[in-house]
Amino acid sequence: MEHSKKDPKSFIVTDDYFIDLLTALTNLSPYWMKQLKQGSIKLQWAVQIGSRLDQEQQRRYMEWLQDTLVPDKWMGKVLHAFSMNMPEWAVHHVLRIYKLEEKTRAAIIMYNDLMALYEEIILNFEYEFLEGGWPEEDELLEQILHGVEKELQSLADQAGAHHKKDYRDYGDSSTDSYDRLASLQGCPYPVLIGLKPDAGAEQIRAQSRRLLKKLHPDHGGSACLFDLVKKAYDTYSQQ
Incomplete structure (x- = not known):
């Protein structure tokens, strides 16, 4: 950016970053420009709107957000849509x-076989969504979205069935039940609770706290699963 020789108060923009930024801001509709000036939206978000949506899309986006x-x-998902x-x-x-995806992940986090299916479903869903691979016809699009929703719900239902079986088989807190359950999992504790094998102690503690609330026997959880997580949580809390 440099001063104009003809007008010292003006600038000539030569940097690509600033050119893109100014182009995006210039493309903002009066409504979104007003929101930016009032501080209702941040500059970064205004640039996203101006660079990705044309005037008609900005109008639809504005009206949709007013009702939703x-x-x-x-928000980024909505803007992309x-x-x-x-x-x-x-x-x-x-x-x-996306809301169902969060609930499903929380329900199946203890079951590695279901987590593998879940990750495949979400990977395919996000790839098609972000790459614009969905059909434009409403009927076909509805079939695809309904199919994804049905697959996620099926995983959550399967997790419920697994949970009931675990409670029946390992509903007590005996050392024998604990050892049998741990041996069945056959994987490191971080992986067992849905994290990467090399997850740090803080990540493990945070994830364990979430699971302890979900697995507490007073809330209908399994005493053995609760003890499994509690024992590991106590260990990592000392690190």
Whole structure:
């Protein structure tokens, strides 16, 4: 960026980054520019809107957000959906899938076989979503989204069945039951609770705390599974 020789108060922008930034801001609709000036949205988000959405898409995006409460963690997904000109019903469906995805992961986190299926489903779903591989026809798109939702729900249902079996088979807190359950898993503790084998102590403690709440016998959980996580949590808490 350098001063203009004709007008000292003006600047000539030569840096590609600033050119892209100014282009995005110039493309903002009056509504989004007003939101930026009022501080209702951050500059980074305004640039995303201006660079990815045309004027009509910005209008649809604005109207949709006025009627829908979206957590910040999914705002990028919504913006991408509008940049792909997805119909509004499909955007709602995508958000529903992401909500179900979180619940499903929490339900199956103790079961490695289900986690492998879950990761494959989500990987395919996100690839098609982010790469724009879905059909434009409403009927076909609805079939795809409904199929993903059905697969995730099936995993959650299977986890429920596994949980009931674990409770029947290992519902007591005896050392014998503990050892039998641990041997059945056949994997390191971090992997058992859904983390990478080399996960750090803080990650393991945080994940264990979440599982302890879910597995507590007073909340319908398995006493043996609770003891398994509690014993490991106590060990890592000392590190």
